[in-house]
Amino acid sequence: MRIIVISDAWHPQINGVVTTLTNTRRALEKSGHTVQIITPDRFRTWPCPGYPAVGLSFLCGPRLRPLIEDFKSDAIHLATEGPIGFAARRYCREKGIPYTTSYHSHFHHYLKLRAGVPYSVSWTYLRWFHSRSHRVMVSTESLADELAFKGFRRLVRWSRGVDTELFRPWGKAFLRDERPIFLYAGRIAIEKNVEAFLRLDLPGTRYLVGDGPQRQELELKYPQARFVGYQSGESLARYMAAADILVFPSRTDTFGLVMLEALACGVPVAAYPLSGIRDVIRNDRVGVLEDDLRQAALKALSLDPQDCRRYAQEFSWETCSRQFLENLIPHAMGTA
Structure with a gap:
């Protein structure tokens, strides 16, 4: 099958969307499929307000259309709701081409925290964007329940995986600081609630792997913490594995792929007891979920790293890619 995936998020960004698309494409191509991911590097971009490292491809429609037409795809998937996703949706609607979409991020939280956009405005746009999708792919059952309550329809599962090699x-x-070492990995931005981690009264050393618009502010405010910037590949895995606990302070994530990566390294997780997180940490032998994040982090120190590793091995990108493939709607199956 020839598959086009449209995404407003791509390298050099390091986030769950990019990781999911990269690994899903790799698994699909290994199975003999051809996948083209159309991303912002094909177009002129403008800095995202409040996060200039992320480029937004406004007015990309005229250049996007020939890219889609020349590839002669069997199926089209819109992975994000940004400007490229918007332009691709418009093209598919005009041409009567069926398509699928996926819901990765709670952008209503991001827009509220960064720009004060009311939740009602964001939800209205998100519902509209996904309303004519033949299937809306979501990572967990609790996210499907939440979106169904908000009026989304045709929701199907597209789980996540982890590279356990x-x-x-x-x-x-790899890390020689005072232990225990508590680590946060991810975007350093207000929607990730990173300061909740930094405020915790914890023994040992705190590490932050990642970058983002809040890094400079928090690095100045918490000089005792170790900020090491973006890491990827083996470097990221070594930082992760060298920690004693992964602390996941986010209250807005829909999945939290970094938790699976930590577990695969044999590192337990401490997080808030929220629905999306419960879908990932379904076993109390691999993580502690409490409203008191400090207590969760301290209790997680007693968990067995081998249990964490075994748990993570249940998740694979091959399974994830099969779900994605089964959810696609080939053009020949109908019109939008």
């Missing part, structure tokens, strides 16, 4: 127990010697 890359993310594995590399050993603790």
Whole structure:
């Protein structure tokens, strides 16, 4: 099958959307499928307000259309609701081409926190964007329930995986600071609630792997913490494996792929007991979920790293890619 995926998020961004699309494409191509991902690097971009490192491809429609037409795809998937996703939706609607979409991020939280956009405005746009999708792919059952309550329809599962060969127990010697080492990995931005982690009264050392618009502010405010910037590949896996606990302070994530990566490294998770997180940490032997994040982090120190590793091995990108493929709607199956 020839598949086009449209995404407003792509490298050099490091986030769950990019990781999911990269690994899904790799697994699909290994199975003999051809996948083209159309991303902002094909177009002129403008800095995202409040997050200039992310480029937005406004007015990309005239250049997007020939890219779609020349590829002669069997199926089209819109992975994000940004400007490229918007233009692709418009093209598919005009041409009567069926398409699927996926809901990755709670953008209504992001827009509220960064720009004060009312939730009602964001939800109205998101419902509209997905309203004519033949299937809306979501990562967890609780997210499907939440979106169904908000009026979304045709919701199907598209889970996540983890590369257990890359993310594995590399050993603790990589980091030589005072232990225990509590680590946060991800975007350093207001919607990730990173400061909740930094405010915790914890023993040992705190590490932050990642970058983002809040990094400079928080680095100045919390000089005792170790900020090491974006890491990827083996470097990221080694930082992860060298920690004692992954602390996941976000209250807005729909999945939290980094939790699976930590577990694959044999590192337990401490997080808030929210619905999306419960879908990932379904076993109390691999993570502690409490409203008191400090207590969760301290209790997680007693968990067995081998249990974490075994749990993560249940998730694979091959399974994820099969779900994605089964959810697609080939053009020949109908019109939008």
